Amino acid sequence: MSRLSPFINRLIGHFLVLVVILSAATPAFADGNDLMFPPPASVGKIIRVDGKGFILHGQRTFIASGSLHYARVPRALWADRLERMKRAGFNTVSTYIFWAYQEPKQGEISFHGRRNLSAFLALVKKMHMYAILRIGPYNNGEWSNGGLPNWLRFIPNMSVRTFTPPFINALTPYFDKLLPMVAANQITHGGPVVMVQMENEYGPGWGAVLNNRYLRWMHTMALKNGINVPFFFSGLHQGFNPAGVHSFNSVGRPTPWFSTELWSGWFNAYGDANPDIYFHWQFIHNAAPPVKTRSGGNVNAIFEKLHLEAVWRVLAFGGSGYNIFMAVGGSNFSHWNCRSVRASYDFGSPIGQAGDLRVMYYHYKQANYFARSFAPVLENSTNATAPYRAWLGTPRAGIHVYARKSPAGTIVFIMNTGNAPYLCSPPGGTPVTILPGHTFPVELHFQTLPWLHLTEICARVLAIRTTAGAQTLLVYGPAHSRGIVRLHLAAGNVILHKSPEFSSIAKVGNAGITMALPIRFPGRHPRVYSLVTKKGVFRILTESRGMAAGTWFLHKPTPSIVIGPWYVGKMQNHGMRERMLTECPLQLPTAWAYVYRHGNWTQFVPPKNQSLPVKQINPAPQLGPWQVRLADGPAQPGYNDSHWLTSARPRQLGFGDYPGDYQWYRAKLIIPTSGMYHLLVPRVSNYAAFFLNGRKIAFGNPSVIQLQLRAGTSELAILAIAQDRSKICSYVGPFRYIDYKGFFRPLRLVLVKPAHPSVVKSAVPVAKGNAPVVGIASKSIAVRAIPPLPDQGIITDWRIHGGIGSPMAPAGWQPVSAASPPPGVPCFYRTTFSWLPNPGGQHTILRVSPGTLFAGFMWINGHNLGRYPDFNMPMGLYLPSCWLKPGINSLVVLDDAGNSVSGCKLVVEAAASRRIITLHPQHNGLTASFKVPPSRHVVMVNTRSPGFGAPHKAVGIRRQDGENIKRSAD
Secondary structure, eight states: TTTTHEEEHHHHHHHHHHHHHHHTSSSSTTTSOOOBBBOOOGTTTTTTEEOOOEEEEEEEOOOOEEOOOOOGGGGGGGGHHHHHHHHHTOOEEEEEEOHHHHBBTTTOOOOSGGGOOOHHHHHHHHHHHHHEEESSSOOSSGGGGGGGGGGGGGSTTOOSSSSHHHHHHHHHHHHHHHHHHHHHTBBBGSSSEEEESSSSSSTTOOTTTOOHHHHHHHHHHHHTTTSSSSESSSSSSSSSSSTSSSSSTTEEEEESOOOEEEEESOOTSSSOOOOOOGGGGGTOOOOOEEEEEESOEEEEEEHHHOOOHHHHHHHHTTTTTTEEEEEEEOOOOOTTTTTTSEEEEOTOOSTTTTBBBBBBHHHHHHHHOOOOHHHHHTTEEOOOGGGTTTSSOOOOEEEEEEEEEETTTEEEEEESSSOOOOOOOOSSOOOEEOOOOOOOEEEEEEETTTTTEEEEEESEEEEEETTEEEEEEEEESSSSOEEEEEEEEEEEEEEEEEEETOOOEEEESSSOOOEEEEOOOSSSEEEEEEEETTTEEEEEEEEEEEEEEEEEEEEEEESSESSOOOOEEEEETTTEEEEEEEEEEEEOOOOOEEETTTEEEEEEEEEEGEEEEEESSOOOOOOOOOOEEEEGGGGGGTTTTTEEEEESSSOOTTTTTOOOOOEEEEEEEEEOOOHHHHEEEOOOBSSEEEEETTTEEEEEOOOOEEEEESEEEEEEEEEEEEEOOOOOOTEEEEETTTTOBOOOOOOEEEEEEEOTOOOOSSSSSSSOOOOOOOOOOOGGSSSOBBBOHHHHBOOOOOEEEEEOOOOOOSSEEEEEESOOOOOSEEEEEEEEEOOOSSSEEEEEOOOETTTTOOOEEETTTTTTEEESTTTTTTEEEEEEEGGGOEEEEEEEEEEEEOOOTTTTTEEOTTTTOOOEEEEEEESSSSTEEEOOTTOOOOOOOOOOOOOSSSSSEEEEEEEEOOOOEEEOOO
């Protein structure tokens, strides 16, 4: 079964992708729209919307959002993952709230610990970010039952997501606790929440539709509980390319165009390169060769190209915001996995399950900061493409020109959807080469300051930042290529100082001053050009494309621009000495950092012993001796089951409000006649272990188990195991038996062949020892079955109990001997290992490889890592660093089949591992902190490379934008 599962997993993934493609051509929901319920006028000073965009605290704001599901990330890592998002320019985080996670047992609603939604939102606010809450009750996000609690199955006449008393009565207490919490965290109450989604992929209606009683009830509940930010039903504009291929206008729209899910990958993908994620594209595009990335892995070039196109199409076509789904990969800890998904919910996201940064992270960073910098245009624009169609003459196939115009300015987007670079010359600009999948925006007549208009920017803009009363425009391009910035100063302004490169100064009567700055993008050092006037300071910082990928914006302790490292964590002050925490891939030299603040440059360098790339990755710790504890106690004769629940027939898994994946069934078999019997078993989902008088007789999903029994009483015990639950995609209706687990139909025991009177048999199975008996197909029964029990052999009087025991139980453990065979029954294994965090600065990512184990769960220091085997990540289950501790750590494994644990081991995921490097300001030599004269641009005088690797030797590296940069000691 386990061998077939990865194959089945891929087939399901491919099928779902094809469904998405085919359904994208036509509206999936006739009663859906893409509108929101707008906030009331009473909160207009804080938040309001129109057809063009979002206005927060009176400012046009672009919502650059990414999905991070707090239920899928350990609480101790929430801050780290949010910080990585913020560094990439995301100003908003979107998260699901899974009902089943918050109320695993009916009436036991918990918002504590890892379930503490308010604590998560408080952290979002502390990060100065916004939040979008997708509250369900159903969430189509690869979670068991779509987030619907399993206990709903046991409520009579339950019809989920309908206006029926059983469902409404079950949902109301949960909403009564959740919705006030959501309301209290809205931006209108000083919190971070700016949007709320109710329901998800609900067929009868999306957007702002009120076409049935259930949606009207949901709408009433939202208003009753004080939801006064924009809210809507189901998702809006979901897909790999949600903006489509045509510009759109805001005419007639009361609320903005927004994409709740711009897919960064797919649920069964891991990392930069998973072939499943490109499945659908292979039908449309020719396959492209893999391209090496900085992490040493491969990325499909088509994947990178089309995802770049998708995010820039939103900007070019008039979208008011997007949510990258997922921005942060996570884990389905414990039993919350969905069918085809195990512990890893990496999703091929820009920030991986282990916090590693992928290729698209740097692309999204550039798009996010651009969109936020030009929000006054993008959030108040109309389609202005027509006047610019002939801007480039007659461009070749695959080159498109789009434009957005607003009172704040105009942006013309030149998009290359072809497969080759394109050289063009925008009017008034300089020649520019646009790579496949890339978009080159030209900004016209943008008023960046009250006294300054940027009349044309023919250069790629990374961001516009305002610090210490001065504004800085960051532009970048290929090293040594050219660009130009034209600007206009308002009348009455006086220039006090300027960089000499500003040229073509002309006074236009009383209309002000116009000038231009020709740019030659640097290859080694960032350069700053300054313009100081009586009304303020304006600077233009120029970078190469490689520098732009390594540019970061810090707010604490002082607003700063950092150029160089692959990632910057925090800037800290220790006494009189600063330090900067950075990260670097293991195989690359440590990057230097140039920090720009208050007009000053400071160079930060690593310790000499940490400047070179890692030659040898720290090995994974060795596991100590194993111990084993059998989990078949409830199968043994005479086991005390008096406290178990009773039922006349089997009940599906979850009976008695048990939320987990294991359930025991026990029954006594009173046999009137000795002989050969068949135990007729209904379909078990997903599989089960069968025991008779304490001995295993079958495992898996048999339909018939052949037994040799003697007259008298025997004890039957069955452990049903749920390997996964479906997310029951978009399901509405009766819930009781949809994707049930365990079994609920009767079992029958029938006499096949009575024993000869002289033959006396013990009540044992035909199979010897612990060898499982393979299920026999019912059609193979040749002898007429004779029911030995009343009611056609139906087994009644069941005892049922959920659970398989605690992995932390202290008693019952025995050493595992290399000579002894594996138990062959469900069992726990445990061992220990010693762990030293970050030795030599290496932040090593560990996984547990299950070896020849069958399937089950793993715990590290008491934390459930999730179910294995992990079809999304065959290397093994991810060990979050926050759950490891210096010194001795405990690892416990539950194996459903009792296979050998000998091959289980810890492994290092090198591609996700990185170095943590502390940089310190350099206070010797010519690059010590120095003042930038306001009238001169900065030319770095150090002879080493500009923070993109160590200066010790040349290293050829492909940066994320395709530019080849040679790092050398020149």
